[in-house]
Amino acid sequence: MVMVTRREFVKRLAGAALFGALLGPKAAEGAVQEEVAKKVVKAPPLPWPYVELDPEETRKLGHLGYYAFECSGGAFWAIAVQLREKVGYPWTLIPIPSKEEVLDAVNKGHHLTGFFQYGFGGVVGWGTICGAPQGGIMIMSMVVKNKKDWEELGRLLLRFYETTPFPSKKINEYAVKGELYPKKLKYSGWLPQSVSHSVLCHVSVSKWCMASGFASGSKERSERCGRLTGDVAAEAVTLLNAYFKGGLEKAKSLAKLKFSATTAACRECHYKGKDFEMGQFTRGFMQCETCHKDLRAHAHEFLTKGASGAELMTVGLGAGGLGAFAGFLAGLASNGPSEGEGSEEEEKEER
Ligand code: HEC
Ligand code: HEC
Structure with a gap:
């Protein structure tokens, strides 16, 4: 954080006011806001507040988020944007666009560069761990106080990923009924499902392509990963909701995910x-x-x-x-x- 002494701060504000007189109120307002931001905004230590979120809304937002930021950025955004809406500060500190801004960009066919996007394609396309659970676990690690607990929640999410047929029936249904957010889907039909038995993007994508007959560079594969992002974000929220209601035991009883x-x-x-x-x-x-x-x-x-x-x-x-x-x-x-x-x-x- 840039440290500004009080005296310097006041001097700069005065400068901004003068600037405003010359350039008009808008510019002055911007300058003042910038100064205020430099002066007072300090991120509080983790954990940050969590409130119960709707898994179904999260599923749809995860899908929308994928269109803008791909899997890791999409899953992270889907949860963070709701927390920012419902909780406000400190989630307001996270540099992410609003749902309306994302929807507008997506409908115009623009890509956005997003927070936490690096995890796409198993980290910059390398095919290691799928980005969607990374986005979810990032949030878990930010809102759950006890490290042992968010570790366990993260493992439940990864095991869910290994064992679940993606994309889920629910999100396939939303797609077919036209209930997902983007105006035009990459593919609006029902997509075949597959279980990856692996958290690796490489394995997950390759097995799905072999099961469905769609190429890895196809619109259908991309749509599949968008729906999967929604499904994983929804599960992350389901686990967090359970955790904050009844602790780790509640989350575990709900997930019932054991090793093979x-x-x-x-x-x-x-x-x-x-x-x-x-x-x-x-x-x-x-x-x-x-x-x-x-x-x-x-x-x-x-x-x-x-x-x-x-x-x-x-x-x-x-x-x-x-x-x-x-x-x-x-x-x-x-x-x-x-x-x-x-x-x-x-x-x-x-x-
Ligand atoms: C995503 C694929 C993958 C999964 C899943 C996986 N491994 Fe491996 N494992 C590898 C590869 C690749 C190597 C390196 C093998 C080599 O170079 O010969 C390796 C190496 C090992 C080695 C050392 C082998 C040696 O070369 O002496 C052991 C032991 C091992 N794995 C055990 C496990 C166990 C136990 C699990 C489950 C908890 C597991 N692995 C899951 C891919 C995997
Ligand atoms: C009873 C203990 C034990 C269990 C159970 C066991 N391993 Fe091993 N494993 C070992 C030991 C000890 C070695 C080293 C053996 C050696 O180098 O001679 C080894 C070696 C390996 C290696 C490297 C050598 C090789 O054979 O390729 C792999 C891979 C491996 N284990 C994977 C597994 C997997 C996968 C499982 C479960 C299906 C498993 N092991 C279960 C003890 C075990």
């Missing part, structure tokens, strides 16, 4: 930890089986060494995880990795 059985089993040994020998040379919660399909060498290691079970137990594989891991190996032998719900193993260690 395989991921829970892998994480018996592979998580961020200090025991290298046990498998703690990696980290993360992504759904393992989406990428690690061929673990025959690994399986051999454990099935032969651990046939008695003793070896496996010594490296810390609990009974639940052992069963799930055995299931995964059996799946490998037949037709690929197993799907399904895991146990509540995820809470147990420092990530």
